[in-house]
Amino acid sequence: MIVGGGFAGLAAARALRRAPVRVTIVDRRNHHLFQPLLYQVATAALNPGDIAYPIRSVLRSQANARTLLARVSQIDLATRTVRLADGELTFDHLVLATGATHSYFGNDAWEAWAPGLKTIEDALEVRRRVLSAFEAAERQSDATQRAATLTFVVVGGGPTGVELAGALSEIGRLTVAKDFRTFDPRRLRVVLVEGLDRVLPPYAPQLSAAAKRQLEALGVEVRTSSRVTKIDASGVWLGDEHIDARTVLWAAGVAASPLAKALGVPLDRAGRVLVSPDLSVPGHPNVFVAGDLMHFEQDGGQVPGVAPAAIQSGRAAARNVWLAVTGRATQPFRYRDKGSLATIGRAKAVGQIGRWRFTGFFAWWVWWIVHIAYLIGFRNRLSVMMGWAWQYFAFSRGARLITGRAWEPATAAPPPPRNDRPAP
Amino acid sequence: MIVGGGFAGLAAARALRRAPVRVTIVDRRNHHLFQPLLYQVATAALNPGDIAYPIRSVLRSQANARTLLARVSQIDLATRTVRLADGELTFDHLVLATGATHSYFGNDAWEAWAPGLKTIEDALEVRRRVLSAFEAAERQSDATQRAATLTFVVVGGGPTGVELAGALSEIGRLTVAKDFRTFDPRRLRVVLVEGLDRVLPPYAPQLSAAAKRQLEALGVEVRTSSRVTKIDASGVWLGDEHIDARTVLWAAGVAASPLAKALGVPLDRAGRVLVSPDLSVPGHPNVFVAGDLMHFEQDGGQVPGVAPAAIQSGRAAARNVWLAVTGRATQPFRYRDKGSLATIGRAKAVGQIGRWRFTGFFAWWVWWIVHIAYLIGFRNRLSVMMGWAWQYFAFSRGARLITGRAWEPATAAPPPPRNDRPAP
Numbered sequence A, B: 001m002i003v004g005g006g007f008a009g010l011a012a013a014r015a016l017r018r019a020p021v022r023v024t025i026v027d028r029r030n031h032h033l034f035q036p037l038l039y040q041v042a043t044a045a046l047n048p049g050d051i052a053y054p055i056r057s058v059l060r061s062q063a064n065a066r067t068l069l070a071r072v073s074q075i076d077l078a079t080r081t082v083r084l085a086d087g088e089l090t091f092d093h094l095v096l097a098t099g100a101t102h103s104y105f106g107n108d109a110w111e112a113w114a115p116g117l118k119t120i121e122d123a124l125e126v127r128r129r130v131l132s133a134f135e136a137a138e139r140q141s142d143a144t145q146r147a148a149t150l151t152f153v154v155v156g157g158g159p160t161g162v163e164l165a166g167a168l169s170e171i172g173r174l175t176v177a178k179d180f181r182t183f184d185p186r187r188l189r190v191v192l193v194e195g196l197d198r199v200l201p202p203y204a205p206q207l208s209a210a211a212k213r214q215l216e217a218l219g220v221e222v223r224t225s226s227r228v229t230k231i232d233a234s235g236v237w238l239g240d241e242h243i244d245a246r247t248v249l250w251a252a253g254v255a256a257s258p259l260a261k262a263l264g265v266p267l268d269r270a271g272r273v274l275v276s277p278d279l280s281v282p283g284h285p286n287v288f289v290a291g292d293l294m295h296f297e298q299d300g301g302q303v304p305g306v307a308p309a310a311i312q313s314g315r316a317a318a319r320n321v322w323l324a325v326t327g328r329a330t331q332p333f334r335y336r337d338k339g340s341l342a343t344i345g346r347a348k349a350v351g352q353i354g355r356w357r358f359t360g361f362f363a364w365w366v367w368w369i370v371h372i373a374y375l376i377g378f379r380n381r382l383s384v385m386m387g388w389a390w391q392y393f394a395f396s397r398g399a400r401l402i403t404g405r406a407w408e409p410a411t412a413a414p415p416p417p418r419n420d421r422p423a424p
Helices: A007-015 A035-042 A108-112 A120-138 A143-149 A159-175 A205-217 A307-325 A360-374 A378-394 B007-015 B035-042 B108-112 B120-138 B143-149 B159-175 B205-217 B307-325 B360-374 B378-394
Strands: A023-027 A031-033 A052-054 A065-069 A072-076 A081-084 A087-090 A094-096 A151-155 A189-193 A220-223 A230-232 A235-238 A241-244 A247-250 A284-289 A340-345 A348-353 A356-359 B023-027 B031-033 B052-054 B065-069 B072-076 B081-084 B087-090 B094-096 B151-155 B189-193 B220-223 B230-232 B235-238 B241-244 B247-250 B284-289 B340-345 B348-353 B356-359
Touching (some): A007 A094, A065 B120, A120 A143, A120 A159, A120 A247, A120 B065, A143 A151, A143 A241, A151 A235, A151 A241, A159 A220, A205 A340, A205 A348, A284 A307, B007 B307, B094 B307, B120 B159, B143 B151, B151 B159, B151 B235, B159 B189, B159 B205, B159 B220, B159 B340, B205 B220, B205 B356, B284 B307, B340 B360
Parallel strands (some): A023 A065, A151 A189, A189 A220, B094 B284, B151 B189, B151 B247, B189 B220
Antiparallel strands (some): A072 A081, A081 A087, A235 A241, A340 A348, B031 B052, B235 B241, B348 B356
C-alpha cells in the first residue's frame, strides 16, 4: 500500500510495475500535482489542468496497481490497517508519502492574511487575491490606500518565494501594464522577506547574490535577515517596522503531514519521520517513508524537500519493499544531488549542477527544458510550452481569471473560512 | 455605462470604440465567459482559462473605455445613478446586459442536489461531482448503490442538456473506460429528461429526432414529455417514477438577473425587461437593455437567449445610444437568425441555417469551426483546438481535476453552502 500520490508515492508505484505484488495507491486528491510549477498557476501563467494529472490515468496501464480516492485518518502498524473516513484497508507493506505543507511557526491566525502555496486551491486563492488587488486599485482614489493595495509582501526567500516575487513584479510591469486607466501598474511594490542573511539559502552564496541582483533588476525589494513578527489586515510587521500591504503571500516554513504522528514513532521538529538508512520506520521493517515526510541525514546534512529527492526515495522505498517481500536484505538509500534550479522571471534564473554554477538566460533555458521534460503527460507538456511561449513573446498571461468572489483587500474582517480546503 | 461584460455588454462597448463618448463597463466578474463552451469545462475537456478572458484585456486598446470590477446592487433611473456595494456611479446613458441564470421554477431547494451551469464555479462544481462519482464507484461493492452512483440525470433537453448528456456518456464510454479496476465505467447510465415532447424544442422537428437518435447511439436514455416533480439525495422523481441517481445536473429554466427588478418597469414572467422596438426601456429613452435580459418579440416569437442575439442586440443598443447622444432618432432592432448548432458528442451534432438542416459529422465540423472562430483571444483558440484535437484522437480529456473536496454522492446531508458563489 502506498499512501500519497505525489512524486514519491507515484515513483514507488511505478517502480513496482513489474513486480508480482498488488499495489494500492491511496490519495485524498484525484490528481498528482507538479508542485514546482504551482506558482505559475498562482501567477496566472498556467491553468490548473496544465500541471495536474489524474493519478488513475498515470497508472491506467499498470495492471497490478489500483487507485483509490480516499482520506486516510489513522494508521495502525500493529494490525497493519489503514483507517479511512469511511472504511479501512489492510496492508502487508506500507510506503507512506503524504508529504509536507507550509507552517506558520505556531501563528496559524496568519494564514487568513497570508495564504501559502501547496495545493491547486491555494494557487487559485493566491491568483484571486493578486488579480483582485489590481482591480481594487483601479477604483481607489486615496493615494495611501492605493499604495497599500499595490504592495505585495512575499514571506520566505526559498525557491517558491523568489519565483513568486519575480512573477508578481512581472505581472505589474509587463502583463497588466496597459490595462488600467487610473494608475500605473508598473508602480507596484513587491517586498521579499527572508529571515536568513540571503535568499535561496541552500544554494551557493554567489547564486544567492545573483538571484538578489536579478530580483532587484525586476524592482523587487529584497529584505534579508528580517523576521516577520506579525501579520494582520493592515500588512506585515518586521519588528517595529510596518509594511502597509493588502496582499501577503506565505512561502516559508515546512510542517510534515499530520499522518506522521499516527505512526507513533520518533519525529523531528517539523514532524517528519526519522527513518532508518533503508527508509524503513525503526522497529517496523515493513513500513517505509519517502519524500518530504522523511527526515534523512546524509553527509552531515538533511536531504532537501525537493522533487528529485522525493522521486529517488520513492523508488528506493519500493525497491526495499520488493527485497523484503522476497526475503532479501534491504539496501540503504543514497540521495544523488543532480543540481538545483530556481527561476526568477523572464530569462532570469540561477542554477547549480555539482560545482558548476550558472545564471541568467542560460539558467532560465535549462530550467525550462528540465521542467517540461519532467511534466507528466504529453498533452500537458504541449499546453505548458504554448502557455510559456505566449507569455514570453506576447508579455501576456493566459489564465487571468478571478474565480470565486473577488478578494476585497480593503476589508478589515478576516476572509470567510474556505470550505473547499480539504482537512489536513 | 454598460452593466455586464457578457456577449451583449462587450459587443456594446466595442461598438462604441470610435465614438467620442466615455464608456464604463461594470461587471462583478473580471472575465468575459464564452458560455457556449461552459459544458466542456464541466465535462473536463477544457480548462477554465480556455473559455474565459479578462474583460479588461479585451478593452485594453480601446482608449475611451474603462473596466470596473464591481457589484451593482441598485439602479436609480430618476437620478441616473448605479449603486455599488461600495460606492456609486452616475451615467448619462445606460446599457443593462446582466443576462440570465437558471431557474428551479420555485423549487430552490433542488439546487443543492442538481447544480446548474452558468458560471465557471458552476462548471467546476459539476466536474467535481461527475469525476467524484466514478471515484466513489470504485470503492462500492453493493451493486444497487454502485448503480445509483453511476446514474447521471440531466434535467432539460435544450442545447446545454443535450451537450451535457452526450459528454457524460462519452466520459464513461471513452475517457475513463480503462481507468477503473472494480467496475466497467461503460456501464454508466445517463438519463436526459425533457418536459416537452422532443429534445432541442427550438429546432426543426427532424433535427430533434436526429439528436435523439444520436444521443441513443451514445447510450443516453432520452425521456421526453417527462416532468421532474422532486429532486433530493436519493435522485429524481418523474411523478410516481423514481430514478435512483447520485448525480443530477440542471439544464432547464431561465430566470433573468434580479437587477431587472431594480428598474421598476414591466417584466415578463421570467423577469426579463419588456423593451421598446429600439431596445430602450419604455419611458426611459436613455436606458437600453440587451442580451438575455431583454424580452423582445419579433415575427410572433421571442428572440432566443443565444450568443448571436446577445451580440446583435448589444451592438444595436450601442448604436441607439450614439443616435440618442447626437440627437437623432433611434432605430428599431431586428434579430437576424444566422442559424443554430448543437453538438452531441464525438462527430455528432445537428444544425440549421435558414431552411438548410444538417446532422452528423458535417454538423459537428461546422460547430467546431464556428465556436473556435468566435472565441476571443488567439491563445485561447489555440489552446482549445489543441484540447479538442487531443480529446478526439486520444479519447482523453485534459482537465480531469477534482478541485475542492471530492463530492461524496452517497451522503444524505445536503452539501455545504458554497461561499465562493457570488450573490446574484
